[in-house]
Each structure stands twice: as structure tokens, then as C-alpha cells.
Amino acid sequence: MQYVSTRGGVQPVNFEQVLLEGQAEDGGLFLPEQYPLLTDRWDSLKELSFRELAYEIVSLYATDIDPNALREILRDAFNSFDEADVAPLVQINDLHVLELFHGPTLAFKDVALQVLGRLFEHVLRNRNQVLNILGATSGDTGSAAIAGVQGRDGIGIFIMFPDGRTSPLQELQMTTVREENVHCLAIDGSFDDCQRILKSIFNDIEFKRRASLGAVNSINWARIMVQIVYYVYATLRYNEPVTFSVPTGNFGNILSAILAMRMGAPIRRLILGTNENDILARFFASGEYKRGKVQQTLSPSMDIQVASNLERFIYLYLDGDAEKLIRFMEEFAKRDHAVLHQNGEVDATINAQRVNTDETIATIRKTWERFGYLVDPHTAVGVAAATQAHLEGPVVCLATAHPAKFPNAVDQAIGRTVASHPRLDELQERNARKIRLPADQNKVRDYLEEHVIS
Ligand SMILES: *Cc1c(COP(=O)(O)O)cnc(C)c1O
Numbered sequence: 001m002q003y004v005s006t007r008g009g010v011q012p013v014n015f016e017q018v019l020l021e022g023q024a025e026d027g028g029l030f031l032p033e034q035y036p037l038l039t040d041r042w043d044s045l046k047e048l049s050f051r052e053l054a055y056e057i058v059s060l061y062a063t064d065i066d067p068n069a070l071r072e073i074l075r076d077a078f079n080s081f082d083e084a085d086v087a088p089l090v091q092i093n094d095l096h097v098l099e100l101f102h103g104p105t106l107a108f109k110d111v112a113l114q115v116l117g118r119l120f121e122h123v124l125r126n127r128n129q130v131l132n133i134l135g136a137t138s139g140d141t142g143s144a145a146i147a148g149v150q151g152r153d154g155i156g157i158f159i160m161f162p163d164g165r166t167s168p169l170q171e172l173q174m175t176t177v178r179e180e181n182v183h184c185l186a187i188d189g190s191f192d193d194c195q196r197i198l199k200s201i202f203n204d205i206e207f208k209r210r211a212s213l214g215a216v217n218s219i220n221w222a223r224i225m226v227q228i229v230y231y232v233y234a235t236l237r238y239n240e241p242v243t244f245s246v247p248t249g250n251f252g253n254i255l256s257a258i259l260a261m262r263m264g265a266p267i268r269r270l271i272l273g274t275n276e277n278d279i280l281a282r283f284f285a286s287g288e289y290k291r292g293k294v295q296q297t298l299s300p301s302m303d304i305q306v307a308s309n310l311e312r313f314i315y316l317y318l319d320g321d322a323e324k325l326i327r328f329m330e331e332f333a334k335r336d337h338a339v340l341h342q343n344g345e346v347d348a349t350i351n352a353q354r355v356n357t358d359e360t361i362a363t364i365r366k367t368w369e370r371f372g373y374l375v376d377p378h379t380a381v382g383v384a385a386a387t388q389a390h391l392e393g394p395v396v397c398l399a400t401a402h403p404a405k406f407p408n409a410v411d412q413a414i415g416r417t418v419a420s421h422p423r424l425d426e427l428q429e430r431n432a433r434k435i436r437l438p439a440d441q442n443k444v445r446d447y448l449e450e451h452v453i454s
Pocket of ligand 1: 107254301378379
């Protein structure tokens with residue numbers, strides 16, 4: 001499989017390059033040249049375990065990874081999950097939930113990042129290269145990225161976070177990791193300071209090259225690719241087309257559903273749920289992409305006003321017309337506002353819903369009372385969006401985090417503490433380790449100079 005950039009400015013590249021580069025040199029995002037169809041062997045796929053299905057799908061895209069190595073990477077990655085079938089489908093009356101939170105950090109990002117860390121290790125070893133991952137996090141992504149690469153050969157990871165401003169649980173999930181290749185940098189400043197430092201360090205091309213710096217953000221194609229697996233896996237459990245309800249931030253998770261559809265998975269509709277940060281809900285209803293102010297909500301991993309993966313959707317929507325895409329993206333970069341079209345709804349398969357804080361709390365409570373099932377606030381946005389959308393046929397809600405990760409919201413909804421997880425309880429007993437640094441790019445760079453793997 002070869003990959004092209006959404007901005008049309010690079011020659012086609014192979015999977016290894018897409019994995020290591022993350023973003024294309026012309027500023028675009030990578031997409032495969034084709035989406036292989038699964039339809040002619042659909043029935044035989046029903047027999048496969050999650051791991052076997054993962055191999056069938058990933059091997060269509062990661063064609064330059066040795067098949068035996070790939071099988072082993074996937075097997076090993078999914079062994080880190082608590083559940084044998086990795087993403088169990090829970091059905092309680094008319095509530096259908098696909099649980100994606102059984103990985104090491106109890107959030108859906110583990111599904112892709114457990115695979116990604118192992119893919120990096122494999123490819124770097126073959127090429128005799130190293131990689132130092134630099135990232136900034138306000139919460140969830142950092143711990144899942146760390147869990148994906150901790151202890152792996154040839155990889156260092158440096159995660160900046162605003163000291164004292166992430167939730168105590170999220171901080172512990174990062175700082176209690178003992179492996180030497182993990183560096184938690186507690187920055188004396190805000191999340192914006194962390195992002196500013198990140199940008200300035202990545203903009204220094206000479207340093208970036210010398211220190212073998214890279215990122216593992218949500219635009220890496222390999223993450224989108226792995227996530228296709230659970231949509232196909234869930235769809236195979238039904239004898240009729242399924243609708244998925246997806247709580248959305250960076251448009252990564254739901255993009256994988258769109259690509260599963262392209263591969264022939266019988267998906268009827270997609271419900272896109274946002275919290276008060278509703279740029280995507282407004283976009284899909286109107287065709288207008290207009291940045292708003294970021295608001296803090298109970299679902300912090302969706303507190304985003306620019307969805308980095310939307311560029312891939314727009315490219316597909318424009319049938320690969322890179323010039324039109326560039327015009328749209330440049331317009332948005334300049335004015336925080338761009339119009340895709342004037343006719344209202346963007347895509348008949350995508351039903352976008354905004355869910356506010358009160359509805360989120362009410363949904364956690366109602367889902368508990370009616371079904372005895374506890375959802376985290378992100379999942380609750382998807383469940384509420386499904387109720388609001390009121391569509392025909394089975395609707396599968398994606399559970400993107402374990403409720404015990406967000407005890408404040410869940411306790412507030414239920415009125416007492418009901419959510420817990422032994423792995424989170426155990427964190428309190430462990431030694432935490434973090435490096436405190438001022439919000440100064442030179443100090444962060446000095447630290448990197450001294451600690452990167454070379
Ligand atoms: C990251 C995250 C999301 C949003 O996923 P996107 O791919 O950014 O749309 C939703 N829920 C949880 C718990 C997350 O960590």
C-alpha cells in the first residue's frame with residue numbers, strides 16, 4: 001500500500017515512512033491510496049477473534065511490515081488488555097456499548113497506542129534508528145502514549161504537562177511509570193505554555209533532526225488504521241446494519257468508522273457527539289467550520305476547538321481535490337472560519353449532536369438507574385447523543401474511558417462513589433517521579449539535550 005498527502009505535495013510513500021513521519025512534509029496528513037473491500041469475505045470474518053481480525057485488516061495497510069512480525073506485534077499489544085476479546089460488546093436491553101477501555105490506561109487510545117509503540121520499536125530496530133517522542137498533554141493522551149512505549153528499545157518519551165493542572169489520577173498514571181525511557185516534565189505554567197514550547201522546539205529543524213524528535217499525536221495514520229478494527233469487529237456481531245455513536249474531539253475515532261464503511265462494513269449511520277466545544281456539531285449541521293473559545297467541561301479529552309483529523313474527512317469529501325482542500329485549510333488558518341458549502345448538512349450518514357454538562361450528568365445517572373451500567377462523562381456524551389438523534393435500528397455507543405478515571409463527574413451524577421478500578425487504586429501506593437521545569441523552551445531543550453536516546 002502506498003500513501004498520499006491530503007495536500008498533494010509529496011510523492012507516494014510506504015507505511016514505514018508514514019508511521020515514522022507522522023505528518024507529511026507538505027503540511028498535509030497521510031491517507032492510503034485505496035481502501036480494500038472486505039465484502040466478498042465478510043462471512044468468514046465472523047469466525048475470527050479480535051486479534052485475528054486485527055491482523056486481517058492491518059496487514060492490508062502495513063504491507064511493508066513482515067507478516068510474522070506484524071502478527072506477533074498485534075498479539076503482544078492486545079495481550080496487554082484485561083479482556084480476552086479486547087473490545088467487548090455489552091448489550092443490556094436497548095443499550096449497546098462497545099467497551100474500548102480495557103487497556104493499560106483504561107481509555108480507548110490504548111487500542112491504537114499499544115500497537116503503535118510496538119510498531120515503532122520493530123521498524124526502528126530494523127533501520128538501526130532511535131526515536132525521541134516529545135509531547136504535551138492536558139490529561140489522557142500522555143499516559144496512553146507513555147504506556148505504549150515504556151521500556152521499549154530505541155525509544156525515549158518526554159511528556160510535558162502543566163504542573164498541578166491535570167487531574168491527580170491522570171498525573172499519577174504518568175508519573176508512577178518506572179521505566180528509564182520515560183520522562184514526565186511538569187511545567188510551571190499552563191497547557192498553552194506546554195504547547196508553545198512544543199511548537200518552538202519542533203520548529204528548530206536542526207535540533208529536531210539531531211535529537212531524532214518525533215510525535216505520537218492523533219494525526220498518525222497508524223492510530224486511525226488500528227481503530228478500524230473494532231468497528232468491523234462490532235459490525236460483524238450484527239445481522240443488520242449498525243449505527244455507532246461516537247464521542248468526538250479530534251475526529252480520530254469517528255474517522256476510523258468512516259473508513260470501515262469505505263471498506264464495506266455495513267454501517268447505517270454515525271452519530272457524532274460533542275460537548276459544549278461543538279465546532280464539529282456546528283460544522284456537520286451547517287457546512288461552516290468556525291472556531292469557538294475552548295470551554296472546560298466534564299469530558300476534558302473532548303475540550304477541543306480544532307479537530308486535527310477533520311482534514312482527512314474534507315479530503316475524502318472533496319474527492320481528493322488537494323487544491324480545494326488547501327484553500328479551505330488556509331482560509332480557516334487565516335480567519336478561524338471557512339465554509340465547505342452553504343446547503344446545511346454536510347454528510348447524510350453523519351448525525352451531529354451537541355450535549356451539554358447537565359445532559360451529561362443526567363445521562364450518567366439515567367444509564368445507571370435504568371440499566372445498572374456506569375458510563376464515564378465522555379461515553380455519556382455519546383449515549384446522550386444517541387438518545388437525541390433518535391434513529392432506527394441498533395445503535396452501538398462507544399465507551400471511550402473507564403468510569404473510575406473520572407470520579408468527580410460520576411460521583412456527582414450518582415451522589416456517591418460507585419466507580420473504582422484496582423489499577424487506579426494501586427497508583428496511590430506507588431512512588432511518583434517527575435521533573436519540574438519552568439515554562440521556558442531553553443530549559444526544556446537543555447533537559448532534552450542531556451537525556452535523549454542517541
Ligand atoms: C481522546 C478521547 C476522546 C476523543 O477521541 P477523538 O479521536 O479525539 O475524537 C473521547 N473520549 C476519551 C476518553 C478520550 O480519551
